[in-house]
Amino acid sequence: MTTWFHSWRAAVRIARRDAWRSKGRSFLVLAMIALPILGVSAFAVTIRSSELTTEQQLERSIGAADARFTDGHVEGEPLLQDPKGEQSAPVKEYEKTNEPWPDGPTDVTKAIPAGATVLTDARGSAKLTTTHGLLQAEVRELKAADPVARGIMVLTEGRFPEKNDEVAASTAFLKSSGLTIGSTLTARGFDREYRITGAYELPSSLKTEQVNALPGAFLAPYGSAVEKAGIPKPGVDTTYLVRKSGGFTWNDVQTVNTKGVVVQARAVILDPPADSEVPLFQREGWAPWESSAAADAVALAAIGTVVGLAMLEITLLAGPAFAVGARRSRRQLGLVGANGGARSHIRAIVLSGGLVIGVAAAVVGTVLALLLTLALRPLLEEYLGARFGGFTVRPLELLGIAGLAVLTGLLSAIVPAITASRTTVLASLTGRRGVRRSSRVLPVVGLVAFVIGAVIALYGSVVTDQFIVVAGGSALAELGVVALTPALVGLFGRSGRWLPLSPRLALRDAVRNRGRTAPAVAAVLAAVAGTVAVATYTASTDAQSRQGYHPKLPHGAVAAIVTEEGGRDAPAVREAVQRSFPVDMRADVSRISVGRQGCGTWGEGKGCGRFEVVTPPANECPLWTATPDGSDPSERFTKEQRRKLQEEDWRCQSRTGDGVYVEGNMLVADATVLKVLGITDPGAAKALAEGKIVSFSKALIDKNGAVGIRLITDDEAYEKAAQERKPLPGEIKSFPAYLVPGSPPSYGVESVLSPAAAKAAGLSTVPMGAYFTTDHLPSTEQRQKLAGEIAKLGSSVDVTLEEGYVSKYSIVLLALTVFAGLVTIGAAGIATGLAQADAEADLKTLSAVGAPLRVRRTLSGFQCGVVAAMGVVLGSAAGILPAVGLRFTEQRQELAFYQRALDEGWGGIQEPPSVPIVVPWETLAALLVAVPLGAALLAALVTRSRGALARRAAH
């Protein structure tokens, strides 16, 4: 039987042995193809392994229970829920009657059916003492050792608590607290001590710092202790794990829902009812979310493009390597021809080279991916913060990914295969060289693609504001340029006449052998074009961010604001900043506190109130002043009026600008804070000393020249009055005001009151932190020191350090430059290897006519440099254009948004958008000069200056 695959077997055998014989080249190509395969396969395996089955998810969330009962927080009103128990809403549709939702707890235990086994699962938080200081951590009261809870917490060491003075701790907590099993644990302001008896993991949340105690052993006594200290006690969220014979059906769940309780039921989640049986889904806006087909298509297209471009890049890089192989084994291919190998056989042999390497890369990449994922599984799990459900390998998926490797190998070998098969047997045997004509069709196709792509991109950036049009057009144009490369390379040849011998020889050689030069140049071109495009875009965005940057404080100033209740940590925080930073001036600041001492900001907590600085109605911008009928106030104006108001009326201008966020935009502080904020007006300090309120905003000052502070003790009554547009409740303290002239930047602060004046007016204040100036910007060590000190306090503190605009992109630009540089050197190196394989005869002639030995080195250096230079020049040109196009599109978008904001009266926009286009000259210079130079030097260095003169054509 004679069939075609028998001859393919011979071809594969030759290719396989050849690949083995030239290990260096094969390894290079194999690595190029296998690396991305490894990455993608490892990613796929990791993703699949981290995906949990529904059973696994349930085990981790409700253990062995049949359901978790959770308070729906609707004061026991009947509610509707989705089958997973993630969403719920009261049965009564409050939004239709404009009534507020009921928002109170209910007794969940009343909803639990009689005869069921119940475990309480309560979560709260506490400030726990550690070896380093204090750590805000979760405290969870759950009888974790109970069979019903099995699977929620996985014990890794020791045991779960059995007595009320014992706790177990999550491994993450032990790690960050420095405590170990056997250590004693206590909390701030709490006299009880607990012994740590074990370590456990939350399989789906490995990074959670949590402590487990028996029900009732920690949270309740801790809450009382905290409350005794005058601080609101932390909230506790209690749910119930329920086991009942027969489990809970969807009907059972709906019955429980009538009592205002949400149920997460195992049986329902495993076998959910049809959407039509879920009343919640029948409501408008509650239908289950489905991913749209269009979004999927866009994502798929994006992935396809990335994969396609990556394959093109690898093909362009690997192609010349196969061409080198084919050229080196020219004699061998000639022998095959002499022994009856037809063109198809020669093609098959070279193509088999691609097949062999592709298959090897697929196997190596996939196997390594599996091994790496398996070996690194614990690390990956830690990184993702969740244990895998298992080691899930989807063979078809991996096969598909591996298939890409084989395809890439074959694609890389296609052009060399065709070229080799076109060479006549006689030419192969005698080693005769000829200039192979490059295809005439390809440049035409390339030109057409370039023109169409450029037109699309131009249309995209000038007419539409769709990024995808610009990006798509640019990609097409870029491919066109890649196809045009052989023709473009030809253009470079003309410039060689005035060059010295070695570079002239290198350039002529590169141009005459476009077949091997073009793929390498195209590979460089593609990588450089991508890099330059991203770099230009990034540099432009960076410039825009720099222009649009608003400092939050004067340069070098620091604000440390304690956002927690009571302000008891404020003095320690002030000291910590002063100790750690090179502080020059310190201005302590306080806030007005309404209600009990120790209340948090914004009136959080029982018996706590808040305050606001009143804006007199006459000073409010008419565009945003509430109308009596509740309609949109801006509707009353025409477009022109809205524009005029925003552009000319001072009431409608932004008042404070960016800055540090403080309650009521108001500070209680002495004149030092004015100095820290850079307010030089002597009148302001004087006014502050006189007991006046210093205001930076004209809008706060009423017609009598005073500023009012409303003390809101009952926030609910206030909200209600505001909604019903009735007079607002709350006493108003009025202070004579001093308006700082010239509207200097005040960094988010609208008014300042001296502590003495506040006291005189009967206002109680709470320390909030401090503002500082520094001698010089704190060093990294100093910043770390402060972070450490604050972590020790366990307090939540917002530290703002103004160091001017910090570019986030420089590292991106550097990484891109390095990437493009490596690709360029790699591609140019491969092309040089190819040129050297060809140039042996020339070199012999050269040395025969008395050329010095170094010519071999300089020639290879210039050959490498020529390829690199052509690639980066073409790539840079091809890369800047799409970036500029994208920026034009962005400019159109932002301008449109600006006009619309003015028309509609949205406010908050001060100036027309500026979308600068910045060319990243450093990156370009590195690519255009340093990279080709480096490539040339490298090639010259690694080339032996003395060639093996007796080298035979067969090897």
Next chain:
Amino acid sequence: MTTATPQQPVLRLQNLTRVHGSGATEVHALRGIDLDVHPGELVAVMGPSGSGKSTLLTIAGGLDSPTSGRVIVEDTDITAASPKELAALRRRSIGYVFQDYNLIPALTAAENVALPRELDGVSARKARAEALAALAEMDLGHLAERFPDEMSGGQQQRVAIARALVGDRRLVLADEPTGALDSETGESVLALLRSRCDAGAAGVLVTHEPRFAAWADRVVFLRDGSVVDQTVRSEADSLLTGRAAQR
């Protein structure tokens, strides 16, 4: 029946001319050559450099095409054949042996010999069996598993001859097969070639060594592309001595 009977020549060259280049660079490599090679016959082609010996051989094997004239191999006019048909002909009818590096370095001796058969689509097992048989017949069985770089030059050339005659191939075109060998090894290679011809193959041997030409049944002398003299074996020795003396 297409197989040539003993009377019919395996290779026929009729009025063969080959002109390289045109105009000022025109070179007449062959001028009207006529030559028949019969089964069992070894013909040596001799002549100075540039006389057209190698061109004759490449055209006879279909690696190059003549400017005019006909080449008939086993009743097939190969001058009219397509590249694909020529390749098939080289797989089935014509074997080549070059001066050196005849073997594909990536393949063992047996695989090298089996190559034409495998390229022809014969299953690897069958091709291998035929190759082993061919090697054994020439007392080269012990080399079967060696790669070319594990063999001496003479061994490589003998394996190349085995490959040239594997399957049904009956025409060996040998271009200076001993050029890279010392004289003793060269003799043994020629002896093998001679024995294959005695067993029924037809051979054309290009050489400029009179010593080796002595193994041939007939010697054809070329100069500037034309046959200047022909002699049969009985006369060969005396003729060669004469020629050698003249040089």
